[in-house]
Amino acid sequence: MSTTTNPMPPAAGTPASVPLTAARTTSIVLLAFAAVYIVWGSTYLAIRIGVESFPPLILAGFRHLTVGLFLYPVLRAKGGIKPTQGHWRTAVVAGTLLLVVGNGGVSWAEQTVPSGITALLVATVSLWLVIVDWLRPGGVRPVPRVVMGLVLGFAGLVLLVGPAHLGGSERVNPVGATVLVIASLAWACGSLYSKHGGMPSSPMLGVAMQSFAGGVILLLVALFTGEFRGLHLGAITLRSWLALAYLILFGSGIGFSAYIYILQKSSAAKLQNVTLIPNCNWRLSVEVDVMTP
Numbered sequence: 001m002s003t004t005t006n007p008m009p010p011a012a013g014t015p016a017s018v019p020l021t022a023a024r025t026t027s028i029v030l031l032a033f034a035a036v037y038i039v040w041g042s043t044y045l046a047i048r049i050g051v052e053s054f055p056p057l058i059l060a061g062f063r064h065l066t067v068g069l070f071l072y073p074v075l076r077a078k079g080g081i082k083p084t085q086g087h088w089r090t091a092v093v094a095g096t097l098l099l100v101v102g103n104g105g106v107s108w109a110e111q112t113v114p115s116g117i118t119a120l121l122v123a124t125v126s127l128w129l130v131i132v133d134w135l136r137p138g139g140v141r142p143v144p145r146v147v148m149g150l151v152l153g154f155a156g157l158v159l160l161v162g163p164a165h166l167g168g169s170e171r172v173n174p175v176g177a178t179v180l181v182i183a184s185l186a187w188a189c190g191s192l193y194s195k196h197g198g199m200p201s202s203p204m205l206g207v208a209m210q211s212f213a214g215g216v217i218l219l220l221v222a223l224f225t226g227e228f229r230g231l232h233l234g235a236i237t238l239r240s241w242l243a244l245a246y247l248i249l250f251g252s253g254i255g256f257s258a259y260i261y262i263l264q265k266s267s268a269a270k271l272q273n274v275t276l277i278p279n280c281n282w283r284l285s286v287e288v289d290v291m292t293p
Contacts, residue, residue: 032258039255043247044115044122047107050243053236055227056107057218059244064099065215067252071208081200083209090197091209092217097190099214100221105183113176121172121180128188136192195263203264207257 050059076082083091110118133139199206222228 028261032261035254035258036262039250039258041119043251043255044106044110044119046243046246046251048110048115048118050240050247051107051111053240054244055222055231056111057104057222057225058227058231059247060099060104060107061215061218061222062244063215063247063252064095064103064211064256065219066248067256068208068210068212068215071204072212075202075205075208079202079205081202081205083200083205086198087200087206088209088213090194090199091206092213094190094194094197094199095210095212095214096217097186097193098210100217101186102183102190103187103214104218104221105179105186109176109179109183111176112173113180117172118180121177122184122187124181125184125187125191128185129191132185132188132192136196191263194260199264203261204257206264207260210260211252211256 047059054062106118106122113121134141194206194210200209
């Protein structure tokens with residue numbers, strides 16, 4: 001009499017489960033890339049509509065604080081991860097660079113700079129990412145073809161914001177353009193700091209923490225700069241309210257979450273950064289470990 005024994009299924013975490021986990025992660029990363037490409041190109045127009053009747057820092061502050069207040073308690077209760085003091089320090093620094101200087105600067109600049117030009121100038125994030133990643137301790141030195149891309153990219157920036165009629169276009173507001181370049185540099189610094197500074201193992205919890213910290217700081221800056229004195233809720237148009245709702249749901253809730261997920265899951269050896277510029281057939285591709293909006 002023979003006895004048949006059924007083989008035990010592989011335990012969780014054994015090599016048999018690794019390909020499935022890797023495939024699932026790759027699929028999520030690809031979806032995150034798609035979300036950033038599709039959603040973030042439209043946020044420039046939404047910001048432009050929002051600042052028609054919202055003060056810019058208040059618009060950005062409400063947008064990010066709402067996401068942080070919603071996501072943080074849900075993810076804390078669901079994941080059971082308790083952020084450390086170091087995690088919060090990273091969230092505050094990264095939130096300040098990414099959301100206060102970066103996104104807040106973009107919102108402020110779009111009062112005078114058209115949304116299409118804003119999208120082009122913000123594409124300099126790709127250039128700054130290469131430079132900052134090169135200069136940071138233990139950074140990666142760009143290869144010659146990337147250096148050539150940097151030179152061409154900054155030459156294009158000069159054509160875009162240089163003297164009137166240079167390159168066949170009217171001059172971009174110099175103050176707004178300067179703020180956008182600074183905002184792009186801050187976004188690059190914040191991206192690399194968020195990736196290497198130490199965040200919780202859950203990327204979404206990191207999104208909630210950075211959104212909460214950035215939103216609070218944005219509203220504090222708005223308070224000290226007098227934006228709340230100029231805020232009249234009755235004067236805000238329906239299209240600006242809809243723009244704010246779009247920025248909360250799609251810009252921050254989906255776009256920023258996807259971006260932070262990519263930051264945490266991307267590989268410096270395998271990931272290629274491709275910045276797509278809305279309504280333009282040109283693209284800059286550089287080999288760094290994160291992607292830009």
